[in-house]
Amino acid sequence: MILFDYDKAVHLMERWGVDLLLPHTLLNAGYLADHWKHDLYTSIGAHTTFDKDEPYQLFVGLPRDRKIDPFITCRRASEEGDMYNWGMWIEDRRVWGLDERPRSLNSPLPPVTGEMYATPYEAVAAALKERGLAGASIGVERRYLGVEGYEKLQRLLPEAQLREVLGLFLELRVVKSEEEVRRMRGAAQATQQALEVTVETLQPGMTGLDLESLIGAEHYRAGARHEWIHTQIGPQGIDVVGPNPQEIKTGDVVRIDTGCSYRHYRSDFGLMIAVGEPSKELLQIYGAVRPAMDAVLEALRPGVSARQLFEIGNRILEREGFESYLMYFGHGIGRNVNEEPVLAADSKWVLEENMTMAIELVTVRPALGMVALEDIVVITSDGHEDLSTIGRELHIVEA
CATH class of the missing domain: 3.40.350.10 (Creatinase/prolidase N-terminal domain)
Incomplete structure (x- = not known):
């Protein structure tokens, strides 16, 4: 068609x-x-x-x-x-x-x-x-x-x-048709379900390779095609992002970033997981990143510039004493994982209805690892529709 x-x-x-x-x-x-x-x-x-x-x-x-x-x-x-x-x-x-x-x-x-x-x-x-x-x-x-x-x-x-x-x-x-948005919903639903299973299943002793097998199988079970995954475990996960044999331990912060495709359209979001009781440092960082993400989500609507959205998120992070690991707070998504518009300080784009976007806020601490929140949305006439919600939460699994 x-x-x-x-x-x-x-x-x-x-x-x-x-x-x-x-x-x-x-x-x-x-x-x-x-x-x-x-x-x-x-x-x-x-x-x-x-x-x-x-x-x-x-x-x-x-x-x-x-x-x-x-x-x-x-x-x-x-x-x-x-x-x-x-x-x-x-x-x-x-x-x-x-x-x-x-x-x-x-x-x-x-x-x-x-x-x-x-x-x-x-x-x-x-x-x-x-x-x-x-x-x-x-x-x-x-x-x-x-x-x-x-x-x-x-x-x-x-x-x-x-x-x-x-x-x-x-x-x-950059602006999607109704059919493209429908396919994006299908991809998002498949990844949301795969990550929900991951929260229920993850435990110490599992490896990044185990997570890839689990999430890949769930993507295919949902009728989508598994495309890629990052499994970032503990401090090492800042530099080692691909699935690897490193075992998950009690006290680790695990960040999963993954995506599938449904009829050629992509998902891109992930999980933040504390294995065991989260540390005060992790809670402090999450307490800064989550309000910044919520503020960006709240401001999404046609007519708002990508630059404005970057400034909204960056202002909150800086107020809390943190800085973004990335040079943007979100990006377009569709047939490709990374598309326009990019929510960056130098972006010239202005949001339009039916743009689909991954809202992504990331910061790091060398002794802790990567703290990253990411969900995907579609811009509507008066705001946005969440295509995923699991990627903005801090999930805690028992050790």
């Missing part, structure tokens, strides 16, 4: 002076097409090669003129099946690849008709020439396309102007 605001995309293309968007990363091409291929791709670029060393590559072409059909490149075989199963809204699928294996018996896929291209770049060039856009101004993700990919496109389209438009996509993705 179409997730993005098509009218806004056209307006942005006019402002940026491009006739067509041609992203290739799953972050942005996948966003336009509502497509994600987990087994071959990172969010930035290809890491598996096929077809005589031709890297797998996805392109989506979205013309500014809505009378001209969009197109997508599609590798022969498995990716065709993915697009069929998920109901790809783009009908012009340019199949490429040297694999000429026959269809399976009673295959749901239609017969391959027309030309099958050797590379995705040739497929793009053919689609643009058919649309009269071979000499157009084309918006690409040049930073991630690489020298070789850029040169291939330029050789096949010598009259085209290839322009960097990463900033355009940041602006296009």
Whole structure:
């Protein structure tokens, strides 16, 4: 389905002076097409090669003129099946690849008709020439396309102007559609449930690897895809954030930061856990960080600037004698874990309805560890809706 605001995309293309968007990363091409291929791709670029060393590559072409059909490149075989199963809204699928294996018996896929291209770049060039856009101004993700990919496109389209438009996509993705918010709720619910189980299960002797196994299994049980986790145990957790064999001990402060994806949209929040009776120092820090987070949450609404929100949280932390470990108090979230707007002192963003954000306040003490609170929200017309709530509490488990 179409997730993005098509009218806004056209307006942005006019402002940026491009006739067509041609992203290739799953972050942005996948966003336009509502497509994600987990087994071959990172969010930035290809890491598996096929077809005589031709890297797998996805392109989506979205013309500014809505009378001209969009197109997508599609590798022969498995990716065709993915697009069929998920109901790809783009009908012009340019199949490429040297694999000429026959269809399976009673295959749901239609017969391959027309030309099958050797590379995705040739497929793009053919689609643009058919649309009269071979000499157009084309918006690409040049930073991630690489020298070789850029040169291939330029050789096949010598009259085209290839322009960097990463900033355009940041602006296009920052306000979510109703369907995107629905998927964000699904991801948040899966992580909330996984962390609730963690609070009930965690005990001394467990390791960061145990926590990863537990939370990952709960994510999958909820119908989401486990994506990542930080398990920060005691003072060492300031520097060692990945899952590791370190055992949890009585008296440790454990910070878990984790996320999953549901239909390609992410969660990002965590837990603060005191193992046994919390120390006075921990309670003092939590007593400063929690009011700062509550104040930021209370101030969330359309029209408030990201800079104002940073100042609100920072003022309370400084008043209590603490400082933020991070240079921000929150960030956007969606198809990527870290998106705009970032709640920082130098941010130019102003909140709008249906922005989705992770509100995150972090401070550290070398002898104690990391104290971090984080939950995700969606901005509403008159404030915000909590998509998670477990990440702002200090949880105490018996030792």
